[in-house]
Amino acid sequence: MNKLKTLIRVGIVGYGAYVPMYRLKAAEVNRMWSTSGEPVEEKAVVALDEDTITISVECARQAVRRSGVDPANIGAVYVGTESKPYAVKPSGTIVAEVIGATPSVSTADYEFACKAGTEAMQTCIGLVGSGMQKYAMGIGADTAQGKPGDALEYTAACGGAAYLFGPAEESVAELEASYSYVTDTPDFWRRSKEMYPRHGNRFTGDPAYFKHITGAGKALLAETGYKPTDFKWAIFHQPNAKFPINVAKMLGFGMDQINPGLVSPVVGNTYAGSSPLGLAATLDVAESGDRILMVSYGSGAGSDAFVWKVRPPIKHRRSGPKVKNYIERKRYVDYATYLRHRGQIIV
């Protein structure tokens, strides 16, 4: 097994999250298409002047501010997303410039559908855990695309979270172990130059989402020797409101363990931002000593699983707006305004 334990102890020294303020209700999608689905209650939509880079910057600035780390000492900024504003020009260059991490910094954009964010996080853990960098930032953020009229239109949402990794003794949550589980599973894809993704409908369930999350989760539990009862909280990738609840049951976790991080019913699926945003919402309420299981899922397909142990600095390193505050700050838009915000109406 390729379990991921670092040579040097690593932890999250700062975290930040962001959800844009506009919301599209599932009922509005139903009104438009005369349908009756409701995989989530509503989803977050960007403002006219927001994209994955601006979301990443919001998250990154909050993470740096909370950490107290001099941004000049951040040696890597990696952005995981499937909605890069530029096909060629790394989002991380702009994020690094805004937060003041340039020029002694490595940047790159990661792509792995909805687990691009945890890929970026894992790379940062590797850099810090090997001693190559003292601090490294991994971001998961998206302005996810759903074809008008497609099932994904209910859920494809906007938001993200950023994690600054550093020495465990400075951290709010220490990484105990991590594990990845990947196979070639064509459940969802978007070809080059195509605007919208395609997916395999029901095929996206059992052989894709559930197989990979349970594969990663069970392997990491077996490797660490932990049982579901050893965890105060758990976060599973949230493509809709139902899947994370079902997969939690399959792995032996209860609603009380996943509730703080279960944001998809009111935010939607923020793709690469999904499980990182769930972790941020969980850290917002966690206490020192709490153990957290986090398992992402990205189509294609794979899952990254992490075990975090919350440390005492959490108390004073979560100032400013919480995920809850961003969720409660909302303004509803109708379908036409939604299309305008998503750049579908060209002015």
Added chain:
Amino acid sequence: MSVPRYWREEKPRYRLIGEECAKCGAKHYPRTPVCSCGSTEFKPYKLAETGKVESWTVIRNAPLGYERFTPYVVALIELDDGVRVMSQVVDVEPEAVKSGMKVEYTFRKVTEDGQAGLIQYGFKFRPIVD
């Protein structure tokens, strides 16, 4: 804005950095070649990221490159350090903007050079999120 000019001005626009006169201490944003005291020596100055709206207008007929954002608010903002900056105020309906409204820095797209050109980013302000 040309690509070289955007690049030259990106750090002040990204990080809200003005300048402070080395002689009299006056603070400026945007940069000015000569201070009101006559000095031409300046050092970078990090502006406050919160302030209040002093005055504003609503743009309904936008200049080239800004049409897709209409109607939008442009305001004169007095930052908490006393420096005044001109900026868009976003995440608020134009009719809800008020004199004295507390606002904070946010990072947004400012304009785009068409579908294939550069995306220009910079600071704007929004009502404080808490």
